[in-house]
């Protein structure tokens with residue numbers, strides 16, 4: 450699989466109008482986007498004509514940058530939902546999230562998607578004795594909703610924590626691998642269209658509905674708009690939205706990566722998940738803030754790294770600039786010109802010496818093992 454894929458399905462635009470029985474303009478919430486892709490694929494396989502429209506590239510939004518935990522344990526949520534909206538609403542939330550996990554797993558199985566899907570427990574832990582009662586209440590309400598919840602004490606938490614709620618059998622996976630596989634299959638269907646770099650500008654309800662884009666229009670019986678930020682915003686929801694930002698680092702730990710995914714409630718939050726298919730690799734996340742209020746990005750990453758080092762024996766931190774990487778992959782940036790020499794590894798001592806002596810023209814040496 451190539452790192453970045455293009456789906457240039459331009460045929461139906463010849464007369465400026467494409468027709469589709471279902472039309473999706475991206476999606477919402479990680480589990481929903483994944484379900485949407487799975488369902489979209491199934492619809493097209495069932496003979497429906499489906500168009501999926503994406504302003505940028507598949508998985509270029511926040512979905513391509515998450516920790517990719519698939520869990521129905523989200524902080525301490527159930528007791529709050531039950532208290533505020535009643536048990537029926539809390540149950541709906543639980544059932545929707547449980548269904549999403551199962552749906553993704555069955556899609557992985559059905560299409561044999563190689564994406565490191567693995568079941569493991571999820572924990573929300575607290576590090577203050579004052580919050581232990583909240584943990585107990587959460588586990589109790591969750592159990593009442595038939596969720597696989599239990600309380601874990603400090604001795605079983607691999608971090609500085611007082612207590613945790615544990616949900617069994619949650620999952621992690623490689624989200625981009627999953628999406629690209631589904632997108633590949635979807636785009637190869639004769640009646641399905643995946644339009645990247647195409648922006649939806651309007652949706653007119655009608656029979657059929659018309660989806661206007663900057664490249665033409667699509668007519669469809671049904672339209673699902675799921676762009677995270679509303680783009681067809683009749684309820685003026687944008688005014689109530691609060692963009693937030695948070696950060697993830699991949700770190701290699703010296704030993705014993707955690708055997709489950711963890712989330713610490715509080716300020717700052719701390720999120721941890723192992724990457725089972727890569728030796729001792731762990732994703733750590735946190736340092737969230739309102740967009741624009743967070744100060745220096747570098748400082749945020751530094752703080753996250755310090756947090757990771759305080760919890761793990763970190764061997765190294767994997768860092769790269771995704772934007773730069775994608776520019777290189779797409780050929781828009783060519784940093785190769787700064788390499789003055791490409792030499793075999795045996796020549797390392799000589800080349801180090803020449804570089805050290807600042808020999809004319811020896812500016813950047815690449816050693817090939």
Ligand SMILES: Cc1cc2nc3c(=O)[nH]c(=O)nc-3n(C[C@H](O)[C@H](O)[C@H](O)COP(=O)(O)OP(=O)(O)OC[C@H]3O[C@@H](n4cnc5c(N)ncnc54)[C@H](O)[C@@H]3O)c2cc1C
Nearest residue numbers: 475476477478479504510511512515516517518648649677
């Ligand atoms: C650091 C971090 C870690 C996270 N970890 C997890 C986790 O472990 N588990 C979890 O469940 N959630 C996690 N989340 C939350 C999760 O990533 C998001 O809720 C989810 O990815 C949102 O998906 P989305 O499809 O709504 O948005 P996006 O992925 O942003 O997709 C929206 C898409 O709509 C497209 N679009 C926008 N406007 C238009 C238009 N006019 N026309 C066409 N296309 C358009 C965009 O280009 C974009 O691709 C995390 C979030 C962050 C920031």
